[in-house]
Amino acid sequence: QSALTQPASVSGSPGQSITISCTGTSSDVGNYNLVSWYQQHPGKAPKLMIYEGSKRPSGVSNRFSGSKSGNTASLTISGLQAEDEADYYCCSYAGSSLEVFGTGTKVTVL
Amino acid sequence: QVQLVESGGGLVKPGGSLKLSCAASGFTFSDYYMSWIRQAPGKGLEWVSYISSSGSTIYYADSVKGRFTISRDNAKNSLYLQMNSLRAEDTAVYYCARAPNWSIDSWGQGTLVTVSS
Numbered sequence: 001q002s003a004l005t006q007p008a009s010v011s012g013s014p015g016q017s018i019t020i021s022c023t024g025t026s027s028d029v030g031n032y033n034l035v036s037w038y039q040q041h042p043g044k045a046p047k048l049m050i051y052e053g054s055k056r057p058s059g060v061s062n063r064f065s066g067s068k069s070g071n072t073a074s075l076t077i078s079g080l081q082a083e084d085e086a087d088y089y090c091c092s093y094a095g096s097s098l099e100v101f102g103t104g105t106k107v108t109v110l
Numbered sequence: 111q112v113q114l115v116e117s118g119g120g121l122v123k124p125g126g127s128l129k130l131s132c133a134a135s136g137f138t139f140s141d142y143y144m145s146w147i148r149q150a151p152g153k154g155l156e157w158v159s160y161i162s163s164s165g166s167t168i169y170y171a172d173s174v175k176g177r178f179t180i181s182r183d184n185a186k187n188s189l190y191l192q193m194n195s196l197r198a199e200d201t202a203v204y205y206c207a208r209a210p211n212w213s214i215d216s217w218g219q220g221t222l223v224t225v226s227s
Contacts, residue, residue: 001172003154036213038155045205045220046155051213089155093212097160097169104154 001094004029004102011108012080020105022073022090028100030071034093037066037075041086049088050075077107085109112136112216114206119221126196126225132189132206132218140164140184145209146191148202149220156202159191160209174200196225 005023012018022029022037029035033053038046048057050066053073063078073092077084090102118130130146146158159180160169168180179192189206203220 034212038214045217046214047217048213048215051215052211057215091155091157091213097167098171099157099160099212101155101157 006102006105009106017078020075028092028094035073114218116218116221130191139187143209150202
């Protein structure tokens, strides 16, 4: 199972909106509504930001939103803040009881 | 609150074995699927293994199948990962994680496994 494809880096100024894409195939992202997104600050464990494509766990800012179109899922961060600077990973159920992570995206706040 | 605390990591020679443990608290452990996920130094996340709430159903990534064994003791609120025939490419931080419905809603702090001669 190949990793999902994410851009290596995305940047934006404070207050702007950015979108991170996560491209898979019809065997994973395109076939299930089970994409999750994780934020990871350096030296820390990842944190769940979005699950089941577009749902936010309790305590996660509504500046974070998820969506999907075809084989590509997206995470949008609106009103970008300095604390959003981190690595972001998508993850999708891929059938046959397997899960696959994305390659990861480094978000930089300019 | 949910707490997951891993232990058992360390330095091991290629071909050696190591057993990781994860102590869970703050939730009803026996209600949840659990998972091990790893991250090689400077690299991305890789799912390693899942175990159902009762332990009756288990899944492995192809990269560890036949070498790693996941298990749990619901009476002790503990998750385990027995790692045999370790290779250099198994070097990573290993995270214990709570895994409802194919997402990871809680992570431990991780334990570093280094495979080197």
